[in-house]
Amino acid sequence: xxxxxxxxxxxxxxxxxxxxxxxxxxxxxxxxxxxxxxxxxxxxxxxxxxxxxxxxxxxxxxxxxxxxxxxxxxxxxxxxxxxxxxxxxxxxxxxxxxxxxxxxxxxxxxxxxxxxxxxxxxxxxxxxxxxxxxxxxxxxxxxxxxxxxxxxxxxxxxxxxxxxxxxxxxxxxxxxxxxxxxxxxxxxxxxxxxxxxxxxxxxxxxxxxxxxxxxxxxxxxxxxxxxxxxxxxxxxxxxxxxxxxxxxxxxxxxxxxxxxxxxxxxxxxxxxxxxxxxxxxxxxxxxxxxxxxxxxxxx
Amino acid sequence: xxxxxxxxxxxxxxxxxxxxxxxxxxxxxxxxxxxxxxxxxxxxxxxxxxxxxxxxxxxxxxxxxxxxxxxxxxxxxxxxxxxxxxxxxx
Ligand SMILES: Cc1ncc(C[n+]2csc(CCOP(=O)(O)OP(=O)(O)O)c2C)c(N)n1
Ligand code: SF4
Ligand SMILES: [Mg+2]
Numbered sequence: 479x480x481x482x483x484x485x486x487x488x489x490x491x492x493x494x495x496x497x498x499x500x501x502x503x504x505x506x507x508x509x510x511x512x513x514x515x516x517x518x519x520x521x522x523x524x525x526x527x528x529x530x531x532x533x534x535x536x537x538x539x540x541x542x543x544x545x546x547x548x549x550x551x552x553x554x555x556x557x558x559x560x561x562x563x564x565x566x567x568x569x570x571x572x573x574x575x576x577x578x579x580x581x582x583x584x585x586x587x588x589x590x591x592x593x594x595x596x597x598x599x600x601x602x603x604x605x606x607x608x609x610x611x612x613x614x615x616x617x618x619x620x621x622x623x624x625x626x627x628x629x630x631x632x633x634x635x636x637x638x639x640x641x642x643x644x645x646x647x648x649x650x651x652x653x654x655x656x657x658x659x660x661x662x663x664x665x666x667x668x669x670x671x672x673x674x675x676x677x678x679x680x681x682x683x684x685x686x687x688x689x690x691x692x693x694x695x696x697x698x699x700x701x702x703x704x705x706x707x708x709x710x711x712x713x714x715x716x717x718x719x720x721x722x723x724x725x726x727x728x729x730x731x732x733x734x735x736x737x738x739x740x741x742x743x744x745x746x747x748x749x750x751x752x753x754x755x756x757x758x759x760x761x762x763x764x765x766x767x768x769x770x771x772x773x774x775x776x777x
Numbered sequence: 778x779x780x781x782x783x784x785x786x787x788x789x790x791x792x793x794x795x796x797x798x799x800x801x802x803x804x805x806x807x808x809x810x811x812x813x814x815x816x817x818x819x820x821x822x823x824x825x826x827x828x829x830x831x832x833x834x835x836x837x838x839x840x841x842x843x844x845x846x847x848x849x850x851x852x853x854x855x856x857x858x859x860x861x862x863x864x865x866x867x
Contacts, residue, residue: 491828495828495829495840496800496843501848506826506827510828534791534797538791538798702852703824
């Protein structure tokens with residue numbers, strides 16, 4: 479008798495089809511895996527970003543759970559208010575989630591985020607990182623990596639592509655002593671769901687940094703979304719790790735493929751010279767070596 | 778006719794699922810699954826951004842009313858049993 483095939487992540491879906499995300503959008507998968515891990519006793523608050531548009535045209539909506547729209551800079555203020563209201567009503571079993579883009583998190587939303595983290599508001603903050611302001615037309619954010627083309631870091635003039643490194647939001651969150659912080663990727667759904675479930679069991683402020691490929695913004699074929707996400711982990715450009723009460727654990731080491739394999743799939747890096755790519759490789763190798771060293775010295 | 782403010786909800790509230798939005802109309806390429814080659818690994822189901830794939834005894838059934846034709850399933854299928862075909866051809 480044939481074995482019944484088993485899925486490796488929960489089968490239950492918390493979104494209907496009909497979302498207006500672009501074909502191959504990683505952010506759709508971030509939400510899909512997040513809710514598979516959290517279940518339906520969840521409320522999300524979402525600021526201006528692609529996900530504010532992706533639920534669909536009014537009066538329709540793709541999520542099966544309640545969602546609130548908030549102002550661009552206000553995700554963490556909004557989640558704090560929702561948490562307080564639920565606590566007054568005694569609904570302490572509901573998980574409150576702030577779900578924002580990278581621009582809404584590392585740039586404009588940073589102040590509210592810092593406040594909620596410092597107060598240890600009991601909620602989960604998820605940043606889906608497509609590495610630019612995609613909803614408004616691919617403008618650079620603090621989370622855009624060095625070397626990337628965006629519409630505000632055009633290629634060709636004297637200045638050229640983005641010359642500043644990516645802001646490391648995980649280090650910023652760590653400085654707030656949050657009890658749980660983790661990176662997740664749409665290329666590794668099992669690791670993703672596992673970390674979300676773990677975060678759900680912790681109380682206090684929890685932070686999840688989700689890697690979210692964007693085919694139009696990254697100038698790549700939409701069928702490559704998962705492939706590029708896996709290459710980001712395998713090249714150690716986006717390592718998968720978690721920090722639990724200050725202890726860092728790398729959850730996927732990655733194969734250590736050259737960064738050029740990752741970069742070459744995306745038109746936003748097409749202009750980079752061999753020296754530029756070598757520079758990125760050195761930076762990635764150094765950062766990963768430091769991370770491994772830290773992971774080895776747990777208390 | 779203008780409504781009194783009491784008749785207007787405090788905030789617009791969604792009342793219908795997004796299934797009224799037939800995103801399959803966006804498609805340029807559509808997926809064709811060779812069911813004989815399918816190994817029932819469920820990877821295509823796992824990676825569909827829009828959850829348009831249903832598993833029937835482990836076999837993928839793709840809802841073309843909503844599939845946007847991104848091609849992730851074809852790219853990820855380890856048995857290479859999904860091909861993308863241009864709409865109007867094949
Ligand atoms: C106060 C304010 N400033 C600017 C905007 C315009 N705006 C809407 S979405 C957006 C970009 C969001 O970027 P990000 O947070 O990275 O999310 P993404 O669109 O990439 O998913 C901007 C600038 C706004 N809605 N509110
Ligand atoms: S612009 Fe990028 S992040 Fe936004 S919906 Fe499209 S693919 Fe997703
Ligand atoms: Mg963004």
